[in-house]
Every structure is written in structure tokens, then in C-alpha cells.
Amino acid sequence: MYKLFKKTVLLSALILTAQVANASESAEKLAQKSGCLMCHGIQNAILGPAYKDIATKYKGDASAEARLIAKVKAGGGGVWGKMPMPPNSPQVKDDDIKTIVKWILTQA
Numbered sequence: 001m002y003k004l005f006k007k008t009v010l011l012s013a014l015i016l017t018a019q020v021a022n023a024s025e026s027a028e029k030l031a032q033k034s035g036c037l038m039c040h041g042i043q044n045a046i047l048g049p050a051y052k053d054i055a056t057k058y059k060g061d062a063s064a065e066a067r068l069i070a071k072v073k074a075g076g077g078g079v080w081g082k083m084p085m086p087p088n089s090p091q092v093k094d095d096d097i098k099t100i101v102k103w104i105l106t107q108a
């Protein structure tokens with residue numbers, strides 16, 4: 001009985017890990033497909049800041065997610081340098097922007 005329980009727990013943990021890995025992989029694909037990765041590297045800045053640096057800057061800031069979603073939609077500059085980000089809405093769906101921003105904030 002105990003053995004079976006252990007196996008079940010192990011299996012659920014494995015499935016969960018696989019699901020988390022899948023979610024982040026698909027967010028990365030979404031970022032690729034949405035053109036974000038033309039200007040942002042995960043580890044390196046391209047035209048825009050690295051996603052790792054964005055995540056570090058807003059770590060612990062509970063309101064960052066909503067603000068960044070709004071900024072990605074509308075575009076804008078002045079935070080990282082002179083180069084502004086062009087608007088990504090409506091060509092990228094709101095849901096996709098939300099998924100990508102949530103994923104960016106986990107990259108620190």
C-alpha cells in the first residue's frame with residue numbers, strides 16, 4: 001500500500017514537472033511566433049532588454065505584470081534606453097501577451 005502511494009506521488013510529481021516544462025516551452029514558442037525574440041534575447045539584450053534583466057528588475061513587484069502587459073500592448077520607451085518598443089497589439093492577441101509576460105517574469 002505504502003509502495004503504491006509512493007509510486008503515485010512520484011508519478012504525479014513527474015507529470016507536474018513535465019507540464020510546467022511544457023508551459024514554459026510553449027510560452028517561449030509564443031514569444032518567438034509573436035516576434036518578441038527578434039528584439040529580446042532571454043539572456044541577452046538585442047534591441048530591447050534581455051528577459052532575464054526584465055525579470056530581475058521587477059522581481060517582487062506585484063503590480064509589474066499588469067503594467068508590463070499594458071506596455072507591451074501599447075509600446076513605449078524611456079525605461080531601458082532611448083529605443084522605444086513599438087506597439088504589439090492588436091497583431092499579438094491579449095491572451096498571448098499575458099502568457100508571454102508571465103513567462104518573462106519567471107526568467108530571473
Ligand code: HEC
Nearest residue numbers: 035036039047048068077078079080081083084085088100
Ligand atoms: C522592435 C523591437 C521590439 C519588439 C518586436 C518587442 N520589443 Fe519589447 N522592448 C523593446 C525595447 C526597445 C524595449 C525597451 C523600452 C523602454 O526602454 O522602455 C522593450 C521593453 C520590453 C519590456 C519591458 C518594459 C518596461 O517598461 O520595463 C517587456 C516586458 C517587453 N519589451 C516585452 C515584449 C514582448 C512580450 C514582445 C512581443 C509581444 C516584445 N517585447 C516585442 C523592443 C521590442
